[in-house]
Amino acid sequence: MKFRKVLLVLAVPFLLDVASSCSMGCDVETYQYVHKDLQVANLDNSGAKAVVTSGEVKRSAYGIRLSISRDAIAAILHEPGLSFSTKLYASDCIENEYIAKDSITSIKVVSLVNFDEEHGAGSDVSDYFKVGLTGAFTALDDYVNMYGHQTLNLNGPIQAHEINLLLMTQPEPGTYQFKLEVTISDGRNFEGTTNEIELVE
């Protein structure tokens, strides 16, 4: 009888550890990332979803996709806890946390051709673009304030930050080209230029 009691007392920590492994055990791998470079493409938003295009686009449905790649640069190590058992994970528990080391501080759109009477070639036309989210539009400055510095929780490797800039003011039909300038908090600047695009009625 005494032997059973001793065995039970010894087993308590092990049982608690197994229980915590099953219910709470969710180790998160944490990384730091930096913004790396910029890709831009013309967008056709006339359908259900915006798609990258190289053909002509209706001027009411034109946009630019910015793809700012990100690179995980360092893993942040956690002190391992004392455990007797292997952690058991649910499938939705496999998650990596990515913390930004730098942040996007500004996004600027410059027209390389005459956009309208007030905006000649080389003019800043950022105010004509908004970021499209489902059911809402956000000004570029507001978007940068909200999402310029992100902590991401992902199930796989880190992905590029994709932003759809939608042209909200329709220009006259014609050929257009835009340059994108993205400023990073550590002083770096990324630039990308769209291919020439024919905006039609």
Place this chain on the structure above:
Amino acid sequence: MKTITFILMLLSCTSIMFAQDHNYQSKITINPAVGAIIPIKKLFKGDASDALIGYKDLNFYWQALSGSLYFNRRFGIQFDAQIAFVDKVNINAPKFQEQVREQFGVDRFFVAGSGGEVWYANMKSVARVMLGGVYRYETTRWFLNPRLSVGVSTFDIQNASVVLKEKDSHEFYTVSYKRSNVATNSFTVLAGISTGYKLRPRLYLNVDLSGSYFRPNLTINEDVRQASNGEMSSRTVDYKRSIVSINAAAGVIIVLQKFKEFRSE
């Protein structure tokens, strides 16, 4: 032919059990049944918001809790609770989203997703609870019970929203449906007649036919918000027409208790 002969033989055999007059003996009965509600005037009007109401014009129901209490040979009261089976909008609701799109124009819009409202997925609801007076007329083997009942018809309404994207444009429209009144109970009047055959002294076959009337007072507000400028337009969808339907059910009547003077039988 064989089946008909068998049924006639069965009825003849059971009639032997009623050599003694068993009329007007039951005091408490339970009346489980299944049935169909056949609409004469319909609630739905072909609007996308129809899908948010937990009701079906043509529906099947289970008379889960039903019983009668007789005060004397002729008169008693009857209580009925019917559970109807309804399909509700579920959390994905692609069918509902497509109905909204059709209403606004499939040539002009795409479905961009749901607007984040919580959508429930209840699969059944109590459709009707009734209480009324019942009169009975019985022969040795047959019975006929006309009744008049009042009660409530009840059903849920859900809130939902759908985001539509305009074709050849960046524009989004968020279409929101919100019920304006929570109370969805409607006063209901029902007149019906039960008839059937006494299989055993305590077990009757029962066929129930009834007509019911209720007038719901439901309003769903449809708000359409344009994303680019925040402009809002609203519309009210009323469900206030009188609903008349015929209910046909079949089941059994089980005699739980007889009047004191017959309890030894």
